[in-house]
Amino acid sequence: MSAVPTTVKPTDPRGSSREWPLRDRVALACCWIAGLSTCAVAFLIVGYLAFKGVQYLDPSLLTSRPSAETDQSRSGGFLDPIIGTVLLTVLGTLIAVPLALATALWLTEYGRPFWLARAVESGIEMIAGTPSIVLAIFGLLVFQQTVFGFLSFEAEGGSVFGRSFFTAAAMMSLIALPLLVGSIREGLQAVPRHVREASYALGKTKAATIRRVLMPAIRPSIGSGTVLGMGRIAGDTAIVVILLGGTLQLQGFGDVPLLSTLRGNGSTLTSYVYVNSPAGEGSAPEKAYAAAFVLLLICIGLNLLVTRLARQTSPASAR
Amino acid sequence: MTATEPHLRSATPPQVGTAPQSPPPPPPIRRIVVTREPTVADPPPPGAYGEAPGSRTRRRPSPPRTATEVVERMRTEDLRLFYGDNEAVKGVSLPVRRGEVLALIGPSGCGKTTLLRSLNRLTELTPGASRQGRILLDDQNIDELEVTTLRRRVSMVFQQPNPFPMSVFDNVAYALREQGSKRPRKAELQEPVELALERAGLLREVQDNLDHPALRLSGGQQQRLCIARSLAANPEVLLLDEPCSALDPRSTEVIEELIVRLRETVAVVIVTHNLQQAHRIGDKVGFMFLGDLVEHGDASQVFSSPREPRTAEYVSGAFG
Numbered sequence: 001m002s003a004v005p006t007t008v009k010p011t012d013p014r015g016s017s018r019e020w021p022l023r024d025r026v027a028l029a030c031c032w033i034a035g036l037s038t039c040a041v042a043f044l045i046v047g048y049l050a051f052k053g054v055q056y057l058d059p060s061l062l063t064s065r066p067s068a069e070t071d072q073s074r075s076g077g078f079l080d081p082i083i084g085t086v087l088l089t090v091l092g093t094l095i096a097v098p099l100a101l102a103t104a105l106w107l108t109e110y111g112r113p114f115w116l117a118r119a120v121e122s123g124i125e126m127i128a129g130t131p132s133i134v135l136a137i138f139g140l141l142v143f144q145q146t147v148f149g150f151l152s153f154e155a156e157g158g159s160v161f162g163r164s165f166f167t168a169a170a171m172m173s174l175i176a177l178p179l180l181v182g183s184i185r186e187g188l189q190a191v192p193r194h195v196r197e198a199s200y201a202l203g204k205t206k207a208a209t210i211r212r213v214l215m216p217a218i219r220p221s222i223g224s225g226t227v228l229g230m231g232r233i234a235g236d237t238a239i240v241v242i243l244l245g246g247t248l249q250l251q252g253f254g255d256v257p258l259l260s261t262l263r264g265n266g267s268t269l270t271s272y273v274y275v276n277s278p279a280g281e282g283s284a285p286e287k288a289y290a291a292a293f294v295l296l297l298i299c300i301g302l303n304l305l306v307t308r309l310a311r312q313t314s315p316a317s318a319r
Numbered sequence: 320m321t322a323t324e325p326h327l328r329s330a331t332p333p334q335v336g337t338a339p340q341s342p343p344p345p346p347p348i349r350r351i352v353v354t355r356e357p358t359v360a361d362p363p364p365p366g367a368y369g370e371a372p373g374s375r376t377r378r379r380p381s382p383p384r385t386a387t388e389v390v391e392r393m394r395t396e397d398l399r400l401f402y403g404d405n406e407a408v409k410g411v412s413l414p415v416r417r418g419e420v421l422a423l424i425g426p427s428g429c430g431k432t433t434l435l436r437s438l439n440r441l442t443e444l445t446p447g448a449s450r451q452g453r454i455l456l457d458d459q460n461i462d463e464l465e466v467t468t469l470r471r472r473v474s475m476v477f478q479q480p481n482p483f484p485m486s487v488f489d490n491v492a493y494a495l496r497e498q499g500s501k502r503p504r505k506a507e508l509q510e511p512v513e514l515a516l517e518r519a520g521l522l523r524e525v526q527d528n529l530d531h532p533a534l535r536l537s538g539g540q541q542q543r544l545c546i547a548r549s550l551a552a553n554p555e556v557l558l559l560d561e562p563c564s565a566l567d568p569r570s571t572e573v574i575e576e577l578i579v580r581l582r583e584t585v586a587v588v589i590v591t592h593n594l595q596q597a598h599r600i601g602d603k604v605g606f607m608f609l610g611d612l613v614e615h616g617d618a619s620q621v622f623s624s625p626r627e628p629r630t631a632e633y634v635s636g637a638f639g
Binding site: 204 | 439441444466468469470474475478479481483484493548549552
């Protein structure tokens with residue numbers, strides 16, 4: 001030590017970890033390793049897919065329709081799966097959002113009798129915990145009933161096919177529902193009680209309070225919940241494989257333009273990847289990689305959107 | 320010794336040969352970092368808040384104690400309020416008059432806020448709360464009124480400024496519109512909204528920014544907006560639940576001046592923890608203790624010559 005310093009550096013309030021007992025230092029090291037390796041795995045996945053995807057991704061793949069050919073140069077691209085992903089995601093979200101909004105509002109603002117609210121909560125938790133393939137098989141069972149014939153199409157003998165964009169989207173909405181309900185409930189719970197009371201104190205009814213005070217306050221939570229749910233729907237495979245009919249191309253039933261497509265079958269990027277991967281029947285791993293990369297981009301994009309929406313939430317609902 | 324242990328260095332005695340110097344400073348105390356901006360109203364331009372320019376230099380004169388015309392608007396008769404089996408307010412009979420400010424004082428948990436909230440039946444929103452005794456608004460039992468009508472006539476401002484997540488204009492317009500509907504249109508509401516903002520002494524500050532989100536206003540402005548919102552529907556009674564406790568002294572002063580001005584047109588009941596505030600703005604003071612209304616009378620009498628020993632102890636600061 002040369003000279004006594006005239007200024008003393010501010011002390012780190014946490015102290016130096018060098019003085020910690022050995023087991024604490026080991027634990028700290030483990031935390032570092034765990035965090036860093038998670039980071040590394042994420043970058044490996046994205047990096048590998050980006051490498052492979054960019055290598056095989058040809059703009060023509062995005063614009064040409066797939067066809068079942070053994071010759072890979074003629075089997076086309078994945079325009080239909082992209083359209084299928086978009087259709088299914090939008091449709092599933094359109095079903096899930098109003099349902100989740102109503103559920104969350106009832107749970108938070110009414111929630112009586114208490115046992116019923118508890119039952120609804122456990123119901124949502126149960127749906128959240130159900131594997132999507134179970135939901136898919138259950139959906140097939142339900143939508144093959146004659147009453148649901150209008151959602152898909154009926155074969156000549158009168159038996160209902162049960163597989164269509166409608167039926168798949170209905171089950172997909174169940175996947176998004178718990179996320180949405182959770183997000184909206186959080187938003188509602190972040191609104192303090194006295195804000196609601198301020199509205200009642202102006203002589204407003206509960207309905208008016210919900211519509212004009214709570215709805216604007218939870219708009220960001222609805223947004224982030226929706227995007228979160230969309231990510232889940234876009235990424236699910238089991239329901240697509242079982243409930244979307246498994247045709248590569250969009251195949252409509254009926255004459256009304258959009259309705260026929262929605263009643264018909266098709267594929268999404270997830271099922272396209274599954275079918276073309278070495279594990280599936282076709283073996284066109286290059287196309288699988290390219291499609292997987294596009295899917296990854298869509299999901300990462302949705303997640304970034306969630307983060308941005310969540311950041312917007314904080315200042316507005318701070319009170 | 321390494322540089323990573325600077326906090327140990329302060330304990331090392333100075334080395335021989337170095338110049339004598341002042342003892343090394345002690346380790347710094349952890350600083351409290353305040354991330355939020357303090358809520359401070361801007362210094363008002365001369366002539367703001369309806370006062371004569373230059374009057375800021377002298378102390379605001381205390382409001383005249385003799386109100387213009389005193390008319391009774393509300394009355395509680397042997398009012399008892401319960402949370403479950405716990406009796407929070409024990410048989411209070413109290414008149415509420417226009418033309419004077421009624422200040423309710425007392426230690427925490429004495430039932431002031433509960434009493435206040437019962438006056439427009441907000442207590443009914445609390446699960447487990449129940450009520451006995453009558454509350455009259457212009458000699459009519461408030462239970463016979465539609466609850467939304469009652470709350471339009473008896474409005475309330477809360478402790479925390481709580482503007483709704485919409486524009487300044489819409490916050491006030493919300494009170495004027497029928498329930499959730501968007502009618503009447505903005506143009507028709509411009510005048511009443513500005514009138515309400517004017518009455519709350521906020522119009523000058525927000526005139527050009529009526530479309531801005533209300534949550535961007537300062538704390539004091541937000542609270543005045545809440546008062547404007549309550550005034551918009553022309554209530555007959557205004558209930559204020561510690562309206563200044565979350566505000567800085569400057570905003571508090573503005574709101575106190577406002578309350579004193581309002582008593583001419585509205586019957587005002589204010590709950591406050593702040594004895595000085597009760598003294599400054601209250602014409603009548605009610606002292607509550609453990610659910611009882613211990614003393615009720617003119618502010619000057621309650622503060623200078625209280626009849627009850629408990630009141631005397633409380634206003635002299637012996638407990639509270």
